[in-house]
Amino acid sequence: ANSFAVTNAFCSQYARGVFAIFGMYDKRSVHTLTSFCGALHISLITPSFPTEGESQFVLQLRPSLRGALLSLLDHYEWKKFVFLYDTDRGYSILQSIMEKAGQNGWQVSAICIENFDDASYRRLLEDLERKQEKRFVVDCEVERLHNIMEQIVSVGKHVRGYHYVLANLGFKDIALDRFMHGGANVTGFQIVDYSKPIVTKFMQRWKKLDQREFPGTDNAQLKYTSALTYDGILVMAEAFRYLRRQRIDISRKGNAGDCLANPAAPWIQGIDTERALKQVRIQGLTGNVQFDNYGRRTNFTIDVLELKNTGHRKIGYWNDVDKLVLIQNEMLFPNDSSALENRTVYVTTILEGPYVMLKKNHDTMEGNDRYEGYCVDLASEIAKHIGIKYELKIVPDGKYGARDPETKIWNGMVGELVYGRAQIGVAPLTITLVREEVIDFSKPFMSLGISIMIKKPQKSKPGVFSFLDPLAYEIWMCIV
Incomplete structure (x- = not known):
């Protein structure tokens, strides 16, 4: 979306007297949205990619993958690899990779694949094959990852000797059936633990919904972006329940003015709403949902998975306190x-x-x-x-x-x-x-x-x- 369309959409909602906004942004609209929210004291709850800036009125439901990814690369002791990325999610992981490469002497070939088609992927993979590149970090959303992995299979680069790390929080959302018996190592990250009771109960209710009224409920698996959206609704509901219990008046009667007014007229109770949202601590589909003073997820756990010929297998996890913890051993995982x-x-x-x-x-x-x-x-x-x-x-x-x-x-x-x-x-x-x-x-x-x-x-x-x-x-x- 361009800035003009985003401005119109935001101002339309602001004029209706909304208390908070739940929505997505991309690299083109993120600065426009965060600027409006900061100027008018309207909180934005989003499952979009986390930003590195300090935006007071933005709550980021998606945890940062930077720490887990860098810890995993340290564990593998990679000194030379290819980093494939698109710019839809910004440059935060790319920046972290290049900074770490400078500190550790890594040889990283960073390649933007934003505008690639199938033929471009195949040409790139053949060129990297001639350069003896066997290790890849792929930083893309699930939809683009599906296309990339299909092209990797089509040129026969999913066999033993290759290793792919997928920088994405929905490893189980990616179709990797054709990789299972190819022999290549595939490692990824997962934010939704389907073995937890809260997720199991949700999936039972999910599958009982009428597909005509709720399209998509026929999917056997819940995508991680949908889980983040669900948790965002829980966060807003819990925050407004807290405000009601505290008898804090957050009505916007007479305060639903022009978002383009000069000077800006921020919502007086906007700070109370923002504080209530950041104080929320719940157990959601993506684990512990908690925020720091800057609206970023904290105290979360990301599972580390590998693809085996029998399917996905958890080999460890990462959190802020313990960092990367590997649990794979012969007792848990027989041959x-x-x-x-x-x-x-x-x-x-x-x-x-x-x-x-x-x-x-x-x-x-x-x-x-x-x-x-x-x-x-x-x-x-x-x-x-x-x-x-x-x-x-x-x-x-x-x-x-x-x-x-x-x-x-x-x-x-x-x-x-x-x-x-x-x-x-x-x-x-x-x-x-x-x-x-x-x-x-x-x-x-x-x-x-x-x-x-x-x-x-x-x-x-x-x-x-x-x-x-x-x-x-x-x-x-x-x-x-």
Whole structure:
């Protein structure tokens, strides 16, 4: 929104005699809104990105991610990484990263991706690949993150060796299904703890709402921005209950004037309302909701999560007092391979005799019994050895796997593995350098080689005049 539209919207609400304003801002409207609120003593409660300035009449529901992100980067001991960001949420995290980089000698490549399309993302990722960049911090809202992560998958950069830290408070809001079996490390932050009773009870009520009257209630998960909005309503309700109990008159009768008056005529009871809002301390969907004198969230906890092949997993948390606390250990988190026992593993393969073939009577059979061959027997023995259930899947396009030079997308069995549609491949697949960059190979069970064969020369007995062989007869005649 431009400043003119924001001014009209604010003045319209001010003229109606509102006590406080709940709303969003972006980088273009934040200064206009905060200036009006400060001049007219109208409190703004917002779930938008936190600002670093000291605005007396602004309450920021969204906690700052700066401390948690810097603590995590210190833990990983990253010295070189790429920082991808957009400017929709301002520059506070970018500024903190660059300041820390100067202090610690980090090599940070900061790249603004605000106006990127799909093709631009792919070109950028290929360029960073040539520079051997494997570590990324991505500072974007969930909607843009979805697009970025899709492009990362499309160019095959979601495999082992890559690490992505998502600077966002809604890690569980991001669609990462295609990353789960790729092998890349993905770490993020979560402000809504779905295991807490207050969140569980809310979700039960949420799912019972009529979708026709409340669109969006069919979503299985509550977005963190929606949770912040809900907590903001609770804060305002609690503040006005407090003012009522204290019998503080906050009526604006005769005080709903022109917001553009010169000089400005601030609301007299605006300071009382602002103080009541900042004194609120409640337990909301985003945990403890409490504010300091500048309207910023304080005494909050942010969970740190990693993406595993079984889903999201909490590995620690961060707060102002304890900073980063990691809770991962072998007792809490057994080896991921144990989880394979309780699910079916998809094994991709290709019809190629004598390795994988259809049985003559395959039409009368189901599942893995339809196939026979060396690789079929090998897969069966492996499954027995490690104790897993598996299902053979013939690759749909009938190809082994190559990467398109234009789109950088893998096809064939390699594509099935890279994009998470299968977890294991069993086939006579040649090990090449480009394939080894995106998937892991076992020891080969068959070796192929190219040889050049020639007839073994027969030994001949030397003749009487063999001593003349080094030179032609004409040369010998000239010598004579």
